[in-house]
Amino acid sequence: MRAGLIATLISTGLLAPREAHAFKLFGITLWGERDKGSDVIDPVRYSLTFESPGSDKDLRKVLENSSLLLADKEKPVSGDLGVVVKAREDRERLIAALYEQSRYGGTVTVTVNGTPLDALPPNPTFPRNAPVPVSVTVDPGPAFTLGHVTLEGDAAGLDPAKYDLVPGKPAGSLVIIGAANRMVNDLKAGSHPLAAVADRQVVADHATNRVDVTLRIAAGPVAPLGPVTVTGSKRVDAGFIQKYSRLKPGQAYSPDELRKANDRLRKLGVFSSVTVKQAETLDANGAIPLTIDVSEGKFRYFGVGATYSTIDGAGLQGYWGHRNLFGEAESLRLEGSVSGLGQNGVGDLNYAAGITFTKPGYLLPSGTLEASIKAATLSTDSYDADTITGKLGYSYELNDYDTLSAATALEFARVDDAFGKNDYLTFSVPLEYVRDTRDDKMNPKEGYKASLSMAPSYEFLGSNVFTNLEGSISGYYGLGQEDRVVLAGKLSLGTLFSTGDLADIPATRRFFAGGGGSVRGYAYQGISPRNGNDDATGGLSYMTASLEARVGITDTIGLVPFFDVGTVSTGHVPDFSDIRAGAGLGLRYATPFGPIRLDVALPLNPYPDGDKYGIYVGIGQSF
Incomplete structure (x- = not known):
């Protein structure tokens, strides 16, 4: 029986010396003293009594979550006046929370040291022999x-029901404020950049427990974009920033386009902050001027990592990068790795090294040029390969969801597999179309991603022509208001056509399945047709499918039961004569950079000498 467990720790960014008293991982203090914040001048502690008679469980939770007195009860405040200031702020927060819950007749009573809040002197003095007693009592009153x-105004023709303003429905303050903001946004989407709320009247009738609402919206004139100015740039060319934003003077004003410009500039990775601001008035030409304000981040970064596997031994990885090589967000990344330490001899270690250059906004603002050269040695259960690959590619964003890419690649591969030791020199033209509507790339809860690719190729040493055709689609569907359960599924298919035999195609281009991104529970590239010697040969077609139920247990922890299935065939169409399936349970821990994934999988019909289970660790969902 064989099993593998891999753990990875990666550190990125520039390292700067600083004093450290504790070690934290994902916000959890593992050792050392917890950070208590800066010292408080004249610290005064308080004790708190928080009551809300008449509140149901949900309302009480809302009130408790709104109270900073309750949240910070273990922290001292600065001076006796600090207690009073905090209590006054808390009262305002609690009143606002009641309004948000449609409770316009509620009251919040606060006493400090037994004295009502409004009866305290301007500079109160409290005994210091014990924490200052603070009492908060909330009477929620009836729901309105x-x-x-x-x-009125330019909103007169709008349907209130479209904005959740329906008589008889809850009159929460956020509903009313949100409705007005949505009306303004809808008018702005119609190229009215100066649209604003001109008047908002909210009158609560305590005799009937109803709230009458009057909203007046002023749309302002229709206006196109005016001059686009860039501020804050130092080493990143301002003209490139304006070009890459895709905001052009004269185009129709659209808040959505401003948001997209902000997002695409952030994704360049060269800015610590990006703000697209519009002027408060139109210019002399009746257009709305824009300002793109940026703050540049650190351009150089590096990272190191380590892995360990009971199957493959230890591994080390490292990389260095520059995000703004020539002043237009060109990136250069050098990376290398070695694995098999302690498991294989020096001559059998796996090595990889590569350098990648990327230039965004090349030729067109929506285009990206990428050039790379990579060398690697790879040892799998099915074959061993030493490769060196050069690639030059260009991708173009058709819109927010669709991307086309094309490249040329030249690869030399020395392969030791079921067909013996062979050399291959292959030129290919990879082409791909991707449509991606996922709401989150690392942890999607809705949407789908679909891709179609082909790679016409010519192998020089054997004069063989072949083409890989592949397609995949993954979809996500959240259940419940908070998407506590997300159903996820993925289907992948591929076929390969060649003028030669299977042996004339490099093993790196034949189809195999198995591993953490395929059929879990089986070795990487371990699912394959086999010859009379029981050696894996790879195939000309494949199909893999995965189903997951991603169940949120808490805000940070989730469980994922999953089922994977796959087959690889020697024909151009999968014949399903040898289907391999795996099932298991995964654990997810949410972090700011994506969920940490731990999957334990069992092969339901393992190979006689294959793994009996597999353990997979990574960052991000499995698909």
């Missing part, structure tokens, strides 16, 4: 509903 809803 919406009464008459009146829309």
Whole structure:
């Protein structure tokens, strides 16, 4: 029986010396003293009594979550006046929370050291022999509903129900504020950059427990974009920033386009902050001027990592990069790794090294040029390969969801597999179309990603022509208001056509399946047709499918039961004569950079000498 467990720790960014008293991982203090923050001048502690009679469980939770007195009860405040200031702020927060919950008749009573808050002197003095007693009592009062809803000005023709303003429905303050903001946004989307709320009247009738709302919206004139100015740039060319934003003077004003410009500039990785601001007035030409304000981040970065596997031994990885090589966000990344330490002899270690250059906005603002050269040695259960690959590619964003890419690649491969030791020199033209509507690339809860690719190729040493055709689609569907359960599925298919035999195609281009991104529970590239000697040969077609139920247990921890299935065939169409399936359970831990994944999988019909289970660790969901 064989099993593998891999753990990885990666550190990125520039390292700067600083004093450290504790070690934290994902926000959890593992050892050392917890950070208590900066010292408080004249520290005064308080004790708190928090009551809310008449509140149901949900409302009480909302009130408790709104109270900073409750959240910070273990922290001292600065001076006796600090207690009073904090109590006054808390009262305002609690009143706002009641309004948000449609409770316009509620009251919040606060006493400090037994004295009502508003009866305290300007500079109170409290005994210091014990924490200052603070009492908060919240009477929520009745729930109010919406009464008459009146829309005036440029909102007069809008339907209040479209904005959740329906008489008889809850009259929460956030509903009313949100409705007005959505009306303004809808008018801005119609190229009215100066649209604003001109008047908002909210009148609560305590005799009927109803709230009458009057909203007046002023749309302002229709206006195109005016001059686009860039501020804050130092080493990144301002003209490139304006070009890459894709905001052009004269185009129709659209808040959505401003948001997209902000997002695409952030994704360049060269800025610590990006803000796209519009002027408060139109210019002399009736256009709205824009300012792109940026703050540049650190351009150089590096990282190191380590892995360990009971199957493959230890491994080390490292990389260095520069995000702004020539002043237009060109990136250069050098990376290398070695694995098999302690498991294989020096001559059998796996090595990889590569250098990648990327130039965004090449030729067109939506285009990206990428050039790379990579060398690697790879040892799998099915074959061993030493490769060196050069690639030059260009990708173009058709819109927010669709991307086309094309490249040329030249690869030399020395392969030791079921067909013996052979050399291959292959020129290919990879082509790909991707449509991606996922809401989150690392942890999607809705949407789908679909891709179609082909790679016409010519192998020089054997004068063989072949083409890989592949397609995949993954979809995500969240259940419940908070998407506590996400159903995820993926289907992948591929076929390969060649003028030669299977042996004339490099093993790196034949189809195999198995591993953490395929059929879990089986070795990487371990699922394959086999010859009379029981050696894996790879195939000309494949199909893999995965189903997952991603169940959130807490805000940070989730469980994922999963089922994977796959087959690889020697024909151009999968014949499903040898289907391999795996099932298991995964654990997810949410972090700011994506969920940490731990999957334990069992092969349901393992090979006689294959793994009996597999353990997979990584960052991000499995697909």
